[in-house]
Amino acid sequence: MRPPLPRWAGPLAVKAGLFITVMCCALAALLGVLVHVQVTDQTVGQARELALKRLADATKAYEAGDHLVPGSGIDPAGLPAPLHELAAGGERGTVVATRRGRPAMWAAGPVDGGRTLAVRVDYAQQARTIEALDRAILWSSALAIGATLLVGAFAVTRVTRRLHATATVARRISGGDLDARVGDPRTKDPTRPQDEVAAVAAALDSMASSLQSKLLAEQRFTADVAHELRTPLTGLHAAAELLPPGRPTELVRDRVAALRTLTEDLLEISRLDTGRERLDVDGEELGALAERVVRASGTPTAVRIERDARVETDRRRLERVLGNLVANAHRHGRGPVVLTVDGPVVTVRDHGQGYPEYLVAHGPQRFRTEGGAKGHGLGLTIAAGQAEVLGARLAFANAEDGGAVATVALPPVPPGGDDPTAPPPDTAG
Incomplete structure (x- = not known):
């Protein structure tokens, strides 16, 4: 940046x-x-x-x-x-x-x-x-x-300040703050002379408003679709449970379960898009949390704890992030899959073909595929959204010897927090 x-x-x-x-x-x-x-x-x-x-x-x-x-x-x-x-x-x-x-x-x-x-x-x-x-x-x-320099500097600095304000707003918009606007006074008062800077500011504000409207419409559409699908899927799931045992019944139940998972993922993404998620923070041991995630995934994932750490985080959301990364590594990569804890940094690595170039450069994008490859669905998108809510940094890279590497860097423990590497207090009288 x-x-x-x-x-x-x-x-x-x-x-x-x-x-x-x-x-x-x-x-x-x-x-x-x-x-x-x-x-x-x-x-x-x-x-x-x-x-x-x-x-x-x-x-x-x-x-x-x-x-x-x-x-x-x-x-x-x-x-x-x-x-x-x-x-x-x-x-x-x-x-x-x-x-x-x-x-x-x-x-x-x-x-x-x-x-x-x-x-x-x-x-x-x-x-x-x-x-x-x-x-x-x-x-x-x-x-x-x-005198000319003073007058010229004053005039030029006024223009550069307005350009700087426009650039700052553009950076905020690119960072996800769609409510940011330049609000140049010249664009609000038609009686004042308009210049190129005012035209750029007005175009940026108009673009931000249009982009915000489209994204809000997309979010509403995603949430509405997910909500509307829940009711028929609930009935479909109940009907599938009444089918006689057999291979066709297993296929139907499997597809119904996939649809329910997709619907829940869409609802979770719609909640993340609103930016109103709240954290339930508590102290957690990363090593123990990583082992729970691997056990819950039911996958042959190796856990390596090089340096354990205690972090202040939302356990449910962090488990969601790590679980999605592990599931994605098994679904789209190749074993062995290793989850490594090194202080407040957790790494999930597989030994497959690695992440696509667009994902490494721009992050996960919903349902995107390239070159006929199988897409990454919504798992990585949800992981990125939940990591942002946690204040963690989620990065995607490819190892030099092959394989995809996802790194979750959690924020450090605030001053005065518990340090698992510190010796226990002396309680002797």
């Missing part, structure tokens, strides 16, 4: 969260890059225009023989080499470089004598503006991603 999903999340919520995170990060990165490039281009362009304007003014002053404006000079120290080479080639250009730890926009152009006239414009303010913008982009992106 798969473990239940956590209430707060599941694989769908994790995948949705990862998808939202990746998409938010990608979108934030894309927008951040676009804003950074746009603002940087604009800032650098403005600084470049200013530097070129000052270079033009300085060139006019130099050609007129006037003093150069502050921040300009001929072949100044710190002029970037690429810009110096560009001016030496007779072209003007600009470049951003660091001088004495401060960023600056340099503009340079050629002048007479193969020298370079350069202008330096402080670029620190623009650089700080771009850095502040980058920090703002990072913080705003982080906040936007966090």
Whole structure:
């Protein structure tokens, strides 16, 4: 059985969260890059225009023989080499470089004598503006991603909680609780918008109601048939007892007895189906109980008590379970049949062809046959039902060396219960 999903999340919520995170990060990165490039281009362009304007003014002053404006000079120290080479080639250009730890926009152009006239414009303010913008982009992106994740997680978790509730109800229905319903509020209020989860919940509730109605009808039919058969079978049994001795009379009595047994089995199944059976619990020694079952069956079944145990159980129901398993082993298997008691676990094994695959995988099913094989009737179905009432676990398997193995694991003795392996109390004075 798969473990239940956590209430707060599941694989769908994790995948949705990862998808939202990746998409938010990608979108934030894309927008951040676009804003950074746009603002940087604009800032650098403005600084470049200013530097070129000052270079033009300085060139006019130099050609007129006037003093150069502050921040300009001929072949100044710190002029970037690429810009110096560009001016030496007779072209003007600009470049951003660091001088004495401060960023600056340099503009340079050629002048007479193969020298370079350069202008330096402080670029620190623009650089700080771009850095502040980058920090703002990072913080705003982080906040936007966090807010989107919170909203997305809230929305996705609401859906996953509803899906989890639907899955939980489906598990309860598969476990036999046919009264379980999802009851999604959206399915009860037609004015609210319907979504796929509500559609699944409504379909599951409808399926559960339909299944419950069919099973109740089947149970009523089984009980009604069994009750209706009891009266004519009682009369038939009385009439068979009046027949003269002989082989035909034995055949009639045998068939009447089989019909009565089948009718009683149907009635017992109908009572088990209602789920209203009550236990009459008492302390029982498993070894002694197993021996009584074998004696009552009248079959050559070996009893092995590897480790006796005292259990709190309903003696009549446990005898019914073990008796049906022993009878089934002799009827459908092959000897030798061995009933083993090992603590609170009782095993019934034969050495026939083993259980069918469907029975091992899904448990006993009423009157089912496969491949032309003889069916298992109602005995194993009743044993499984009574074991469930007892709170025991009934498992069916096939031994590796051949043969069918049925295991009844009874619940452990509650704390403070009797332990048959414990030494007797000291009653000496």
